[in-house]
Amino acid sequence: MTSTSPDAAKVWRAAKKPLIILAILLAGVLVLIIVRGDQGAREELHPDSYAPDGGRALAQVLRQQGVRVDQVDAFTEAEAAQNATVLITRPDLLPPERLLRLRDQAKHLVLVGAQGPGVAAVLPGTEVAGVSEVENRQPECPLSAAVAAAEATSGGVRYQPGDGVLSCYPDDGAGTLVQRFGGPDTTVTLLGTPAPLTNERLDEAGNAALGLRLLGTGDRLVWYVPSPTDAALRGDEKSVAELVPDGLKFGLVQLFIAAVVLALWRARRLGRVVHEKLPVVVRAAETVEGRARLYRRSGATAHVAGTLRQATRARLAPRLGLAPDAEPPALIGALAARTGRPGAHLHALLHGPPPDSDPALVRLADELDRLEKEVDDR
Template identity: 50%
Template sequence: MTTVSPDAKRIWRAARVPVFIAVVVLLAAILLTLTRGGGPRGDLDPGSAEPGGSLALTRLLTQQGVRVVPARTFDQASSALSQDATLLVTDPDLVQPARLAELRGRVDTAVLVGARQDVLDLLLPGVVARDEAEVTVRSPGCTVAAAVAAGNAMLGGTGYWAHQTARTCYDGSLLQLGPTTLLGTGVPLTNERLATEGDAALAMRLLGHQSTLVWYVPSPGDPAAGPGNRSSLDLIPRGWLFGAIEVGVAAVLFALWRARRLGPVVPEPLPVVVRAAETVEGRARLYRRSRSTGYAADVLRQAAIDRLRPVLGFGAGAEPAAVVESVSARTGRAGAEAGALLYGPAPGDDASLVRLADELDRLEREVRGE
């Protein structure tokens, strides 16, 4: 008989191609994440012409006499700073708050895009980050000069609230506290939205105060920017994590769909009729081939005891001593002889096993009175 259940070798042969593809995709994702700061990539990158980049704003600032210094690592940003410079950080969450506070203390003005609560607790105590809101055209609703001059602008994202000394605009998506400005989203700085509403005016007034603008685009692979105990999962973009979760759910659903169903045994007619004697002979040959004389003797003795117990009036839990005593009383055999037949040691060879089988048959007939 040939088994149809898959073994480890068959499972690996079937799964190695999907596993290889998954490993390649994962390695590619990690590689892209670690190298994403090496060139123009969008996401408020000052050298990117993509819709999410900020090349257009960089050129406008340059035309107005502002020297834009791109920085992609903490060390580059630190070396480019001076007291008469403006610092723009496009993703403050990728920078350790203490390091960010160090950079903030070396410039006259700073603009942070989408700063979260852990950054605010150290840099701007008392400022609270609220849930993200939809990015839409909003009116200033404040007295901040840059917002009043720009008028309506595309803002939203993270909202901010603070005590009365801070000034909030655009429904809380712009907050100015002293020389620090918080933007809830970087949409007004992008190539795609710069020409809409008053986005260009707002961006120019926020970033063009000083003669130098240090445009810091943090990279998750920069060891000098983030805390030293960040795990590799922190370096993976959130979209990749969501995608991995979706793939995992799909894999579980696929496994449930294709897995073997476990249920009650379903009887199935055999293609041929097998005589009971052939089954017994086949099992006997297996025992003989494996030299399982002791196991075969145990099977013979247990079968004889199971047949004798109802005749002797015992149940399934009868003690061996009681069975031997009752058999001895019925057959007139000595208790030691009956005990040796039913519970004795295993026979040493096939001939002894055959003699044991004959003696057990004879003992059964005597108990039944045949």
């Protein structure tokens, strides 16, 4: 009698699809972790980024000149910088009041590409006048950093300067680099584009000199890369839980307690779980023998033979690389190639007429077993 317990091949076929799906999910999670883990280093003008629009080259040059470069992502870390130069790569992410706090703490505040309400906050009277093309220009101003750099890459956001604000690299009357002293010891600089500070263009024209003189005048540079997820930048925003009235919260808590009490009450009415022993344990072999006796008593020789042949075909097809419901010609051809038996003999064995007696049924079962063993052996 052939065992019907699942073998390794059946287990693999059953588990193959879930394992493939699990592997795809794990691969996706791994890729996401790698991408998100390297996300900061790929941001524009990030001091650790090797990309063309990154700022690693400038950061390295500043360090070689003895400037301490600290890259920070949190507003609280940038605010803690006292009497240092603070470079903000994405200033529009900060509310105006946060920019004012940084201006009051820093010795020199440099904003790159700012065009939001923070412009008028840090430089009263200065307005955004549009956007211009990024190209090399002459400074046309007395600002020492621009004069030393001479021609440099400029453009991007254009600023209409207010009173006491120096305007450099003009375009249509508005400068793309403006600077003024924001207080007794604070200087504020607006740079319309990050282009002159990037890896790609740092060695063009006077960009390196401009970057060194804007950011390297002090002993320390705090390179602030704001993050949209920074809780300190949300201002007065409140979470959904904070917006829910206290009365509604109290009511929801009461409903939850009532639901728990109701569940416990209904569960108690069901009573405890009662374990009952089975009246009799029937062995699997006895079940098989009982069914065999029923088949024999009813004279169902043809039915039994058909069942044996169908089970044999279903087991042989996967072993030969075929589908369980493969067509008879394909199965017979594969069996003939594997065993060397004639196709007519195999067809008669697997699809022939039913046996006419019990001894013939037993011989058929033996032949089917021998055929399966022969296939496995080869």
